[in-house]
Amino acid sequence: MANTALQADPSHDDAGHHDDHEHHENLAHHFDTYEQQFDAGKLGIWVFLVTEVLFFGGLFCAYALYRNLRPDVFAGSSEFLNTKLGAINTGVLLFSSLTMAWGVRCAQLRQHKMLAGMLAATLSCAAIFLGVKAIEYSHKWSMGLLPAGLYTYDPANPHPAGGPNYLLWICAPFAIGLLFVVGWLIIAKIKKDEFKVRVLMPLTVVFACFFVGVQLGTILESGGEGEHAAGDDHHVVAGADGHAEHGDDHAEGRADEHLEDLDQPNNLAIEKADLAGLEVLAQDQSNPGARDTLEALKRQEAVASGSVLQGDQRPVESPTEKRVTATPKQAGVFFSIYYCMTGVHAIHILAGMGVMIWLLVRATRAEFNENYFGPIDYVGLYWHLVDLIWIYLFPLLYLIGK
Amino acid sequence: MTTGAATAPGGVRDAGFVSDNENYLKNSSGVLSWMFTLDHKRIGIMYLVGILTSFLGGGLLAMVIRYHLMAPGGATTISNDAYNQLFTLHGAIMVFLFIIPSIPAALGNFLVPVMLGAKDVAFPRLNLSSFYLWVGGAIFFVGALLMNGLDTGWTFYTPYSTSTDTSVVMATFGAFILGFSSIFTGLNFIVTINTMRPPGMTWFRMPLFLWATYATSIIQVLATPVLGITLLLLIAENVMHIGIFDPEFNGDPVTYQHFFWFYSHPAVYIMILPAFGIISELISVHSHKGIFGYRFIAYSSIALALLSFLVWGHHMFTSGMSSVTVVIFSALTFTVSVPSAIKVFNWVATMYKGAISLTTPMCYALAFLFLFTIGGLTGLFLGTISTDLHLHDTYFVVAHFHYVMMGGTVVSFVGGLFHWWPKMTGKMFNEAGGRISALIVFVGFNLTFLPQFLLGNQGMPRRYATYDPEFQWLHQLSSIGAFTLGIGLLVAGLVLLHSLYAGRQAPANPWGGATLEWHCTSPPPFYNFKHAPVVGDPYEFANVHYDEATDNYVFTELPRTLVPEEPVKTPTPAGGQS
Amino acid sequence: MSDHSDHGFAHPQSITTLLTVFAALVFLTIVTVVQASFHLGNWEIWIALFIASLKAALVLYFFMHLGHEKPFNILVFFSTLFFLALFLGGTLSDRNAYRNQLEPDIDEPYRSEAPAEAAETAAAME
Numbered sequence A: 001m002a003n004t005a006l007q008a009d010p011s012h013d014d015a016g017h018h019d020d021h022e023h024h025e026n027l028a029h030h031f032d033t034y035e036q037q038f039d040a041g042k043l044g045i046w047v048f049l050v051t052e053v054l055f056f057g058g059l060f061c062a063y064a065l066y067r068n069l070r071p072d073v074f075a076g077s078s079e080f081l082n083t084k085l086g087a088i089n090t091g092v093l094l095f096s097s098l099t100m101a102w103g104v105r106c107a108q109l110r111q112h113k114m115l116a117g118m119l120a121a122t123l124s125c126a127a128i129f130l131g132v133k134a135i136e137y138s139h140k141w142s143m144g145l146l147p148a149g150l151y152t153y154d155p156a157n158p159h160p161a162g163g164p165n166y167l168l169w170i171c172a173p174f175a176i177g178l179l180f181v182v183g184w185l186i187i188a189k190i191k192k193d194e195f196k197v198r199v200l201m202p203l204t205v206v207f208a209c210f211f212v213g214v215q216l217g218t219i220l221e222s223g224g225e226g227e228h229a230a231g232d233d234h235h236v237v238a239g240a241d242g243h244a245e246h247g248d249d250h251a252e253g254r255a256d257e258h259l260e261d262l263d264q265p266n267n268l269a270i271e272k273a274d275l276a277g278l279e280v281l282a283q284d285q286s287n288p289g290a291r292d293t294l295e296a297l298k299r300q301e302a303v304a305s306g307s308v309l310q311g312d313q314r315p316v317e318s319p320t321e322k323r324v325t326a327t328p329k330q331a332g333v334f335f336s337i338y339y340c341m342t343g344v345h346a347i348h349i350l351a352g353m354g355v356m357i358w359l360l361v362r363a364t365r366a367e368f369n370e371n372y373f374g375p376i377d378y379v380g381l382y383w384h385l386v387d388l389i390w391i392y393l394f395p396l397l398y399l400i401g402k
Numbered sequence B: 001m002t003t004g005a006a007t008a009p010g011g012v013r014d015a016g017f018v019s020d021n022e023n024y025l026k027n028s029s030g031v032l033s034w035m036f037t038l039d040h041k042r043i044g045i046m047y048l049v050g051i052l053t054s055f056l057g058g059g060l061l062a063m064v065i066r067y068h069l070m071a072p073g074g075a076t077t078i079s080n081d082a083y084n085q086l087f088t089l090h091g092a093i094m095v096f097l098f099i100i101p102s103i104p105a106a107l108g109n110f111l112v113p114v115m116l117g118a119k120d121v122a123f124p125r126l127n128l129s130s131f132y133l134w135v136g137g138a139i140f141f142v143g144a145l146l147m148n149g150l151d152t153g154w155t156f157y158t159p160y161s162t163s164t165d166t167s168v169v170m171a172t173f174g175a176f177i178l179g180f181s182s183i184f185t186g187l188n189f190i191v192t193i194n195t196m197r198p199p200g201m202t203w204f205r206m207p208l209f210l211w212a213t214y215a216t217s218i219i220q221v222l223a224t225p226v227l228g229i230t231l232l233l234l235i236a237e238n239v240m241h242i243g244i245f246d247p248e249f250n251g252d253p254v255t256y257q258h259f260f261w262f263y264s265h266p267a268v269y270i271m272i273l274p275a276f277g278i279i280s281e282l283i284s285v286h287s288h289k290g291i292f293g294y295r296f297i298a299y300s301s302i303a304l305a306l307l308s309f310l311v312w313g314h315h316m317f318t319s320g321m322s323s324v325t326v327v328i329f330s331a332l333t334f335t336v337s338v339p340s341a342i343k344v345f346n347w348v349a350t351m352y353k354g355a356i357s358l359t360t361p362m363c364y365a366l367a368f369l370f371l372f373t374i375g376g377l378t379g380l381f382l383g384t385i386s387t388d389l390h391l392h393d394t395y396f397v398v399a400h401f402h403y404v405m406m407g408g409t410v411v412s413f414v415g416g417l418f419h420w421w422p423k424m425t426g427k428m429f430n431e432a433g434g435r436i437s438a439l440i441v442f443v444g445f446n447l448t449f450l451p452q453f454l455l456g457n458q459g460m461p462r463r464y465a466t467y468d469p470e471f472q473w474l475h476q477l478s479s480i481g482a483f484t485l486g487i488g489l490l491v492a493g494l495v496l497l498h499s500l501y502a503g504r505q506a507p508a509n510p511w512g513g514a515t516l517e518w519h520c521t522s523p524p525p526f527y528n529f530k531h532a533p534v535v536g537d538p539y540e541f542a543n544v545h546y547d548e549a550t551d552n553y554v555f556t557e558l559p560r561t562l563v564p565e566e567p568v569k570t571p572t573p574a575g576g577q578s
Numbered sequence C: 001m002s003d004h005s006d007h008g009f010a011h012p013q014s015i016t017t018l019l020t021v022f023a024a025l026v027f028l029t030i031v032t033v034v035q036a037s038f039h040l041g042n043w044e045i046w047i048a049l050f051i052a053s054l055k056a057a058l059v060l061y062f063f064m065h066l067g068h069e070k071p072f073n074i075l076v077f078f079s080t081l082f083f084l085a086l087f088l089g090g091t092l093s094d095r096n097a098y099r100n101q102l103e104p105d106i107d108e109p110y111r112s113e114a115p116a117e118a119a120e121t122a123a124a125m126e
């Protein structure tokens, strides 16, 4: 039996086949053909994208839960996000997707120069995206629109003075990067290192594009004084919404307090009965278990009655306090989700940029052709997915109840 | 039959195939040649060392726990807080550092390409990086241990994990990294099995271990990302109080449980499915009989992988979920028992009228059958809502999952380790020692965990440092069993270590297996197979014959493309090697 | 699909297709921004998601070549949607079971101070 299986691949019959591989550039030793290598990579990247979708899935789940639970809070908080910036960023990412897809075409057709150009364009778009994001983030941070625990936004004083200059901190790494690349470029120019110049020129543009993005963001964020005033109006509206919500909460809360009062005596009665038994047990020195339980119960009782503050309840310095003195508490959760989603997305953009710089170097070396364009294709798929996620994030975060 | 397959020796050229002595252990030397190796076999060995170290660490913690529980108030001076840290570290190390990577990453890395007849996994660099991710995760775990410890239980439930002073952030970050290690391993195997099967190896000619690994990889890829985001959100919750899980900031702890168990129930199948794969191989090979119901076992692996995503709510019956959801999850949970039972019946049927040799691996496989069946059946009590309400968070649960995780996964892992040890190291171990270890492990295991079923049913809650005196005798029985179990595993470890120094040279096929890994030398050469090997039925034993001269099983009839060719005619004196 | 014999397993896409798809994506972005300015109540999120899914389909089909992929890769990608649905479905299925009771409890520790603050800030805004 098993003879049917013996249709060996013709390539395997060639004794020198493996040695041939040595001359095949970019074909790993454990693959037989370029196509097998490409297929393996392709399946690999699709599976990776699956993991990415599920990874973001958790965030979308949190979003769905809390939006469903507090639709008004989401609508109100969404007013703080600038639709113009979101829309511009959507366009920028879509354009970067276009150049990336075009890049794959260039790789397949051996258009090396154009491929490098397309990668540079994609990278530049990514940089612009981050630049705009930097404006959005720094603006919100300075207003105290932060995740739940750090939320300090005060509608009466939406732009408190004297916070750290967040924008400067975000821009610093990019500025250093730009200086570094420019310096390197100048050295390469002096040394007449043709290859390095060809890599560093587009990279300079990429880093510069981050500041283009920052500029763009600044212009759109202020958008003339009229627009700004409108923005502040929104803030007020959101604040008012929140207060209405808050009032409701309060009423419900009181109702619940009532319920709690009804519950309490019962619980205590049970505990009291148990306590007597435990006290007897605990007198036995060899029974620290009972003693511990007893102590724990007593402590619990003390905490419940409010006479003792438990060690792990965050005391006065807690961020909670700040949060309470500010606006609707639950607005913080919207911003938590906003920062988690866009933050994780931005990390993916950064990672994609890192890989694309590596591709840019390889493209400048003219490594890709119709047999070996896998890396461009895989990174392209990743990039499209990052774009895809933004396609969903944009309406979900920016366009609620506008 | 195609010709040319048998005339391979002419093609011996590359470094991996210089001579019989050339193998993956010897083809290069030095620490760096291991640290930067892309060879799946060496990566597998490095994983093996790593996870066995973790197992030793986690096991020692278990011994301390069991010793502490010898007396109602604690037999040691360990404080209650320290006890919380002990069981947390035991659980977290065993789950994240040991069991999840144990079979897939250590044995799987070694075996998947060889069984497949491939030269390596599809992405060797990714493979190495997932090993280093594992190391990185392990460092964070140890770091957490050295800093403030961890006392949340391995599940990191909120709100406790957002209010304790211990190093939750560091440990969860470690688990986050380990998750990526697991994802990349799974991804690698999926792609390897899909795209690198040699000509002739159709899906249904794959050894069942590969099916099991494939099913495991599916879970790793689909479930682990959710763990990743959960832990990331938990870190964010601790650092900046995002208010998604933490009730103090209007978050919802039950949501955390949903997120967590969406990964962690399937993770149970990441742990047990590869064990099923090992058992399928072990039972068939050591019964010298083709596996019964091959397709059923193969499909049931995939079915388990998919079903495992439908039942996570059974960990949360008491959490406050809506009763409709509870009923649905309970009903779905019972469906899982069908494919599991299919497997057990098929294994038993495979042994029926087989020529069973009671080798060490087979002893472990038999122990597995017994222990896993108990573990599986007691799971039904926990899947039933009414009984779960009584048994939830008691020692019954502890006993149940130890029967599945330890009696199932660990026992089959040790069995598999014995089974493939000659292939991995080229050394035969002491049979008698191995069998004794299996016996001690079996007795010790039952002595440890059977009393815990009783304890749980009588109401002894899990994770308590102290207990009522009425439970003492059961706890003491359990502790004695645990020490016995520890000794059994120690004996197993010593037998294997001893073989490295004093074992005789292993033949290519010491057990009479028919899968591809038994076609290459022990240990395999660097490239495993110079040419894609000829693939037959992995469970066809008619062509495998015992050769007394070499104490080896040889393949007759079917000429194989094997380089180097097996030294069939050379009589080597048994024993006394090195 | 491009000519197979010319490029082996490479299928370069025509520039016209790429540009057209980009134009369509930009158009849909404008549509989604515009629809957000109408108050459509509960329908709003579903319309937004529908448009986003249209865009996603365009990206998937053209930019990501999903149409020309191997069937298995397509299956792989769509399986993710299935599991995502499972995860979301299971987690959201009991969203109303206990959270209504949970919410006010959670707010309780701050209740004493919050109303006063709220009244203050409201007054400040007036």
Ligand SMILES: [Cu+2]
Residues within 6 Å of the ligand: B264, B265, B268, B311, B312, B314, B315
């Ligand atoms: Cu489970």
